[in-house]
Amino acid sequence: MVRLPIPTAKTCNSNFVSKKQQCLSLLSLCLSFKPFSQIHAQIHLSGLHRDPYLLTQLIKFCALSPAKNFTYAQTLLRHSSASPPSSWNFLIRGYASSDSPREAFLAFRSMLRREITPNKLTFPFLLKCCAMAPALREGRQAHGCVWKLGLECDVYVGNNLVHFYGVCKKVKDADKVFEEMSERSVVSWNAVVTACVDNLRMDDGIGYFLRMRECGFEPDETTMVVVLNACSEIGNLGLGRGVHSYVIARGLVLNCQLGTALVDMYAKSGALGYARLLFDRMEGRNVWTWSAMILGLAQHGFAKEALELFQKMLKSSICPNYVTFLGVLCACSHAGLVDDGYRYFHDMEHVYGITPMMVHYGAMVDILGRSGRLKEAYSFMKSMPFEPDPIVCRTFLSACSTHDVNDELGVGNKVREKLLELEPSRSGNFVMVANFLAETGMWDKAANLRKVMKEKRMKKRAGESSIELGGSIHKFFSGSSSQSDYEDIYQMLDVLSLHMKLVDM
Numbered sequence: 001m002v003r004l005p006i007p008t009a010k011t012c013n014s015n016f017v018s019k020k021q022q023c024l025s026l027l028s029l030c031l032s033f034k035p036f037s038q039i040h041a042q043i044h045l046s047g048l049h050r051d052p053y054l055l056t057q058l059i060k061f062c063a064l065s066p067a068k069n070f071t072y073a074q075t076l077l078r079h080s081s082a083s084p085p086s087s088w089n090f091l092i093r094g095y096a097s098s099d100s101p102r103e104a105f106l107a108f109r110s111m112l113r114r115e116i117t118p119n120k121l122t123f124p125f126l127l128k129c130c131a132m133a134p135a136l137r138e139g140r141q142a143h144g145c146v147w148k149l150g151l152e153c154d155v156y157v158g159n160n161l162v163h164f165y166g167v168c169k170k171v172k173d174a175d176k177v178f179e180e181m182s183e184r185s186v187v188s189w190n191a192v193v194t195a196c197v198d199n200l201r202m203d204d205g206i207g208y209f210l211r212m213r214e215c216g217f218e219p220d221e222t223t224m225v226v227v228l229n230a231c232s233e234i235g236n237l238g239l240g241r242g243v244h245s246y247v248i249a250r251g252l253v254l255n256c257q258l259g260t261a262l263v264d265m266y267a268k269s270g271a272l273g274y275a276r277l278l279f280d281r282m283e284g285r286n287v288w289t290w291s292a293m294i295l296g297l298a299q300h301g302f303a304k305e306a307l308e309l310f311q312k313m314l315k316s317s318i319c320p321n322y323v324t325f326l327g328v329l330c331a332c333s334h335a336g337l338v339d340d341g342y343r344y345f346h347d348m349e350h351v352y353g354i355t356p357m358m359v360h361y362g363a364m365v366d367i368l369g370r371s372g373r374l375k376e377a378y379s380f381m382k383s384m385p386f387e388p389d390p391i392v393c394r395t396f397l398s399a400c401s402t403h404d405v406n407d408e409l410g411v412g413n414k415v416r417e418k419l420l421e422l423e424p425s426r427s428g429n430f431v432m433v434a435n436f437l438a439e440t441g442m443w444d445k446a447a448n449l450r451k452v453m454k455e456k457r458m459k460k461r462a463g464e465s466s467i468e469l470g471g472s473i474h475k476f477f478s479g480s481s482s483q484s485d486y487e488d489i490y491q492m493l494d495v496l497s498l499h500m501k502l503v504d505m
Contacts, residue, residue, distance in 0.1 A: 019046050020054065027057050033067040055080055056087040063094025070094065070103065077110070085111075085119050093125040096132070104129035105138045118145065120154045127160035131167040139164045155183045159191050166195025171204075184215075190222045202230045206239065218250070221258050228261040237269040254282070260289040267296020287321050295327030303335035322354050329363035333370055341367040362392040369399025378411040393419040394432065401436060412436065 023043055030036045040058060043049050055076065062073035073091050077083050088111045095104035108126055111118065118126075123146055130139035143161060151157050158181040165174035174195040181188060189212040196205035209227050212219060219227075224247055231240035244262055252258065259282045266275035279285070279293045290313045297306035310328050313320065320328075325348045332341035345364055348354045361384050368377035377396055381388050388396075393415050400412040416433045434450055 020048055020051060023048060023054060024057060027061060030061060030065075031067070033069055033072075036061055036067065050081060052082055052084045052087075055083060056090065059087040060090045063090045064097075068094065068098070070098070070100075074107070083114070083116065085116055085122065088116060089119075089121045089125070092122060092129065096125040096128045101129035101132040102135060102138075105135065105142075108142070118149065120151050120157055123151060123154075123157045124160045127157075127164045131160075131164040134164075134168050136168045136170070139168065152180070153182050155181065155185055155188065158183075159185070159187050162188065162191040162195060166191065166198060169199055171195055171199045171201055175204075184217075186212075186217055186220055186223070189217055190220070190226065193223065194226050197226050197230045197233075200233070202234045205230050206236075219246070221252055221255065224252065225257055225261040228258075228265045232261075232265045232268040235269050237266075237271060240265040240269060256282070256284045256286050256289065259284075260286070260292055263289060264292035264296070267292055268299075270300060272296060272300060272302065285316075285318070287318050287324065290316075290318055291321060291323040291327060294324060295330065298327045298331035298334065301334050303331040303337075306331035307335075307340075320348075320352060320354075322348075322357060322360070325352075325354065326359055326363060329360060329367065333363060333367045336371055338367055338371050338373065358386070358389055358392065361388070362395055365392055366395050366399075369396055369403070372399075372403040374399060374404050374411065378415070381415075387422075388418070390419055390423045393422065397432065397436065 023039060023046075026039050027036070030039060043051075043054060043058075048054055058076055059073050061067075062069045062076070070091070073094070077087060077091065080087075088107060091107050092104045095101055095107065104126055108118070108122070111122075123142060126142050127139060130136075130142060146152050146157055146161070158177060161177045162174045165171070165177060174192060178184075178188065178192040189208065193205045193208045193212070196202070196208060206227065209219070209223065212223070224243055227243055228240060231237070231243065240262075243265075247254070247258065247262075254262075259278060263275050263279050263282075266272070266278065275293060275296055279289065282289065290309070294306050294309050294313070297303075297309065306327060310320070310324070310331075313324070325344060328344050329341055332338070332344065341364060345356065345360065348360065349356060361380075364380060365377050365388075368374070368380060374396075377399065381392065381396065396415050397412065397419065400415075404412060416436065420433060
């Protein structure tokens with residue numbers, strides 16, 4: 001039981017400050033809720049319960065300590081006659097690291113109802129909670145309060161606004177907030193680059209990265225990881241190598257996160273030699289590092305190496321995750337290992353406790369389809385715990401066009417109808433189905449589908465290919481001759497074609 005000296009009339013005033021210090025000292029040593037409640041009782045007995053600073057420290061313990069108790073914190077604030085903004089800030093901050101971020105906005109509303117003015121320390125954590133939820137409407141309301149209070153110039157508030165809008169997929173709003181910031185930090189640039197990359201605006205993200213350097217800001221490890229992720233997605237090996245060179249030149253520490261991003265970039269770009277070299281040299285690897293290397297090997301046809309690396313991973317005591325098993329199933333698909341695919345799919349859920357996702361079911365359909373086991377693949381699709389998505393349907397139909405062109409099994413037509421039902425406005429599906437019908441001799445049905453496309457004014461997207469050269473991505477579209485130097489390109493292709501023919505001779 002925590003006890004404080006009982007005051008006398010003579011010593012009351014002189015000991016008031018020392019009692020407060022005793023309470024603060026005891027609070028700083030408190031590790032669990034039971035002694036905390038005893039300290040709180042002694043504060044009441046000592047007449048210190050109206051002290052704003054003590055109240056704030058009590059709220060801080062309830063919201064941020066390992067012995068979190070948000071209900072108790074709310075009760076304290078509800079019964080307080082004068083709670084400073086800092087006490088509410090600690091409560092909101094606590095919700096930002098909890099499983100109930102939406103409660104932060106309820107606390108914020110209570111704060112406003114009691115006519116307590118928020119400050120620049122209120123909004124960073126409130127906006128973080130809105131991003132975690134995510135809660136776009138509440139975040140916009142918080143943004144309005146920021147403007148009313150004139151806090152839009154605060155760099156920490158601005159950073160969290162950019163992050164919030166990025167998470168909520170409102171990239172234009174994130175751009176606008178960033179461009180209007182009067183002061184920026186490296187975190188500001190990282191936030192806007194991340195907002196673009198996470199929302200698949202890779203070129204914009206890379207553009208902000210280049211602007212960042214032009215403005216004199218030195219990118220950090222976080223910047224490098226985000227930009228490398230963008231390079232991975234668009235296959236820009238040149239820029240990825242440039243980022244790697246910058247990491248070396250700056251002497252940045254190749255931690256697990258940065259190392260994994262480099263391995264992933266090289267693996268997805270097809271530079272598996274560089275990826276494996278980095279992977280082998282990394283001192284610390286986590287499940288994402290192993291998964292990136294396994295998936296990279298599998299996607300580029302090195303099935304044997306991917307499965308060998310998976311076995312090595314298991315021996316290293318690292319537990320696989322859903323990405324790891326995607327790589328393993330992809331390897332089985334390329335190698336035609338149907339039985340192994342079934343075994344890994346079973347182990348994923350029943351040994352490692354990972355619930356298969358749509359992409360894993362799609363990988364199993366691909367394994368069976370590539371092996372010509374279409375009836376089995378169709379039964380597998382029907383046994384899925386959820387409806388197959390369009391990607392799974394297209395995977396199955398692709399296998400049908402190779403192994404059962406005439407649809408002798410009678411399952412191709414059912415999946416075609418399902419695909420058009422799932423995506424009735426995607427022109428590529430209509431073209432795929434129409435071509436399939438034409439190949440099986442059903443010309444009338446194929447013509448009817450193309451007529452529907454014409455009536456709906458649906459146009460097939462032109463075939464696209466791209467090449468990375470000197471850090472830039474050059475795109476080419478089927479039937480297009482918009483490239484200014486396309487004649488030189490075709491001449492070079494003719495030369496290469498002739499060279500290959502001579503080599504074959």
